[in-house]
Amino acid sequence: MGSDINVVFMGKFGYPSGMASTKRIQHFLDYLNLNSASTRVLQLRPTGEVPDEDLEGSYQGTPYRRIGADLKLGFSLLPALFRYHRDGIVALKQWRVPQVRNVLYSYGGVTVENLLFILAAKRMGYFVVFDIVEDSTYIDDKLSLPGKLRWLAGEVLDRFFLGLADGVVVISNYLRKLYGKKVALSVPLCLIPISAKCEAQGVGEREPGPMRIVYAGSFARKDGIEQLLDAFEKVQEKKGNCTLMLCGTGASVKLYQPRIAANPAIQYIGYLENSAFYRFLQGADVLCVTRTGSTYANAGFPFKLGEYLATGNPVIVSDVGDVRRYLSHMEDAIIVEPGNVTAIAGALEYCLDHPETAAKIGRSGADKCRRYFDPAANGRLLLQLIRRL
Structure with a gap:
């Protein structure tokens, strides 16, 4: 039986390997793939050097594409920005499946890095779901000037573009209360906490030593x-x-x-x-x-x-x-x-x-x-x- 759901997971997280954000996404992918949904991953601005042969591939049945690895300050920034947005929009067009429910799952909500992709996806008929895992207003690490500008822009975008969401997922009760005040009553909001595969059979006696x-x-x-x-x-x-x-x-x-x-x-x-x-x-x-x-x-x-x-x-x-x-x-x-x-x-x-x-x-x-x-x-x-x- 063919799938009636097609989900593109998009965000600045490591894929297929990575830490917390990657594992949250992978658990969702595992479940959806087992339940006959089709899935894709669009990774934004991967860190480090990415060889051309690693820019796209497939992992556990999910095709993925990495874009924006060449985005760096300098004379090459403008053409790199053009390629970044072109490649992302092309991926969304190629991955859209006619006559099914197409969903763009945006990890982290709306940001400077993904706004154009969200707007393009809406025009293509995708439903958009935001996954909110933090309240960036209260970041207490010292950020560089570009970092501060990104977080400030995120706050502005959240205020003016949250209405693009067709659904919102939050990771905590704090965020559920916060976004419950921000989103329209007609927009479904769901608390989905952390997840972990628990295969522990109990711990034996502690080995000697420190x-x-x-x-x-x-x-x-x-x-x-x-x-x-x-x-x-x-x-x-x-x-x-x-x-x-x-x-x-x-x-x-x-x-x-x-x-x-x-x-x-x-x-x-x-x-x-x-x-x-x-x-x-x-x-x-x-x-x-x-x-x-x-x-x-x-x-x-x-x-x-x-x-x-x-x-x-x-x-x-x-x-x-x-x-x-x-x-x-x-x-x-x-x-x-x-x-x-x-x-x-x-x-x-x-x-x-x-x-x-x-x-x-x-x-x-x-x-x-x-x-x-x-x-x-x-x-x-x-x-x-x-x-x-």
């Missing part, structure tokens, strides 16, 4: 890396018998390199591909999501929390956003005050002193992950939204 404390993700200010380092050093000085392992990428990594280099008990692993990444998480004794208490951190919902819980290992998580909507303190996770070094250190020390109780908390966290963050359940919500358009 307790392996793990953080994996980005290194932005909202991620509370500085507070985690402070807490770890307090516990290490008091108790010993622990190591901190950091994994991931981000422009801010260099800020922490001197502290990492100065302490042999802290290891920076770098970026890991998917299979190695999940083995790395599974091998942890304790996983940490120590976000700050900023409004920006509270607006979203950390994707890594789902991946951590899915391992069945104990998780220390800051009390931000929707955390307590899904998890109970000392039952499914150890929930700490955001940015509180003493609270983080106390949680780490508790895991050192009470490994059996910590392991029980980890198993309960995996149960909650299966209950609330099942990728199939989230995919079903998206498909239901699309059918309502």
Whole structure:
């Protein structure tokens, strides 16, 4: 039976490999492909050098195309901008399927980078769905001037072009309330939280040796890396018998390199591909999501929390956003005050002193992950939204 739904996922996320945004999109793709929808991915402005042979391809049954890899400040910018918009509009024309429901799924909403594509898609008869995963008004990282201009433009575009949306997906209750006030009552709005494939069978006895404390993700200010380092050093000085392992990428990594280099008990692993990444998480004794208490951190919902819980290992998580909507303190996770070094250190020390109780908390966290963050359940919500358009 042919598909009656054709969905093009568009955004500035890595594809087919990448971190949180990529995995959110991939879980949606997996579900839609299993349910006879046709899917495509239009990746905007991939980072780094992209060989010509990698500009398009297919991954797990989904064709993808990358555009804008050559967009750089300089004399070549204007012709590169022309090619960027031409290539994106051509892709949308080629991928549009007659006599079916065509949907453009815009990760991150409307931006300077995708506005013309959204306008073109509307003219071609696509329904447009925005996936809102953050409130950029409250970004607390220091941005370069071009970065500040992009975020300011995003705010203006959000205000004037949100009406282009035929449906809106949000990742948190905060964003549901915020966008519930912004969009028309006739526009369906759906909360779809993080997702994680939970295959944990329970964690066995901890291997002898130092307790392996793990953080994996980005290194932005909202991620509370500085507070985690402070807490770890307090516990290490008091108790010993622990190591901190950091994994991931981000422009801010260099800020922490001197502290990492100065302490042999802290290891920076770098970026890991998917299979190695999940083995790395599974091998942890304790996983940490120590976000700050900023409004920006509270607006979203950390994707890594789902991946951590899915391992069945104990998780220390800051009390931000929707955390307590899904998890109970000392039952499914150890929930700490955001940015509180003493609270983080106390949680780490508790895991050192009470490994059996910590392991029980980890198993309960995996149960909650299966209950609330099942990728199939989230995919079903998206498909239901699309059918309502």
